[in-house]
Amino acid sequence: MFLTEHPLFDEIIYKNKLNSTSTHAYSLIKDKLVRGNFIVVAEEQSSGKGRQKNIWYSPKGGLWFSMGLYNIVQNSSITLYIAVILHQTLLDIYPSMAGDLQIKWPNDIMLGGKKVCGILTSYYSWAKYLICGIGLDTNVENMPIELSEIATSLRGYLGIEINNSIILKTFLDKLYASLPLFIENGFIPYKSYYNKNSYLKGKVITLDTEFQLFNGKVLKVNGKGALIMELGESLIQPFYSGSVVKID
Structure with a gap:
C-alpha cells in the first residue's frame, strides 16, 4: 500500500493501529531502537496528538504519520516550511482545490474554511531528533457532529476516493528535494508562497x-x-x- 523505501529515510515503519505515531516515534528514539531518519505510518490512531494536548480524530482512511529527522538544525519555522511543502503537494495532485486550500499559522492546513490537516513538531536536543507528526484527513467519513462544523476531508470536498500512497510519496519526494534549501536558508525562500496562501492574512x-x-x-x-x-x-x-x- 505504501512505500518500502525512500532516500530520505533509513527505516520505514508501518502499523495497523497506534495510540499516536508521534508517541511511538518518541519511544523508538528514547529506547534507541532507530538510527538515522525514520518514518512511522499508522492505519489509524486512537489518541492522535494535536497542539495544546488536544486529541486528533484519526480513524482508518486518513493519512497519519510521524517523521524522525536526525541531526537536523533546530529552526522555529520548520512547521511552516513543512506546511508549505504539503500544501504544494496537495495542489499538484488536486489542482481544483486552489483558492480553497490555505495554510493557517502556526500548524494547520484549511480547506474551504475547515481544518483538513494538522502538523505537530517537537525537537529533542538530547537525542538530536526532530519529530514531525502529520495528520491529514483524506478519506475520513462520518465525522462526529462536534467536528463536522470545523473539520473536513479531501474526499468530502472532492467527492472522490483519495490515494494516500500517492500523497505520501509526492510529499516525501518534495521534502527530500527541498530540505537542503531550508537547512541553508531557513524559511525565507518559502515566505512569499506562504503569505500568498495564508488563511489568516488580512483577518x-x-x-x-x-x-x-x-x-x-x-x-x-x-x-x-x-x-x-x-x-x-x-x-x-x-x-x-x-x-x-x-x-x-
Missing part, C-alpha cells in the same frame, strides 16, 4: 500566547516564521508562538 484575530491575549489584524508571516500583527495605532508586533482562539 482580525485574537491570539493567545499563554501569557496574554492580543487582538489585531494579521499582516503577514515574516522570514523567520513569525506572525506579524497590527495591534492598533500603528503598533506592529511579531509573534513566534501562540494559538489563534478567535477570528473576527
Whole structure:
C-alpha cells in the first residue's frame, strides 16, 4: 500500500493501529531502537496528538504519520516550511482545490474554511531528533457532529476516493528535494508562497500566547516564521508562538 523505501529515510515503519505515531516515534528514539531518519505510518490512531494536548480524530482512511529527522538544525519555522511543502503537494495532485486550500499559522492546513490537516513538531536536543507528526484527513467519513462544523476531508470536498500512497510519496519526494534549501536558508525562500496562501492574512484575530491575549489584524508571516500583527495605532508586533482562539 505504501512505500518500502525512500532516500530520505533509513527505516520505514508501518502499523495497523497506534495510540499516536508521534508517541511511538518518541519511544523508538528514547529506547534507541532507530538510527538515522525514520518514518512511522499508522492505519489509524486512537489518541492522535494535536497542539495544546488536544486529541486528533484519526480513524482508518486518513493519512497519519510521524517523521524522525536526525541531526537536523533546530529552526522555529520548520512547521511552516513543512506546511508549505504539503500544501504544494496537495495542489499538484488536486489542482481544483486552489483558492480553497490555505495554510493557517502556526500548524494547520484549511480547506474551504475547515481544518483538513494538522502538523505537530517537537525537537529533542538530547537525542538530536526532530519529530514531525502529520495528520491529514483524506478519506475520513462520518465525522462526529462536534467536528463536522470545523473539520473536513479531501474526499468530502472532492467527492472522490483519495490515494494516500500517492500523497505520501509526492510529499516525501518534495521534502527530500527541498530540505537542503531550508537547512541553508531557513524559511525565507518559502515566505512569499506562504503569505500568498495564508488563511489568516488580512483577518482580525485574537491570539493567545499563554501569557496574554492580543487582538489585531494579521499582516503577514515574516522570514523567520513569525506572525506579524497590527495591534492598533500603528503598533506592529511579531509573534513566534501562540494559538489563534478567535477570528473576527
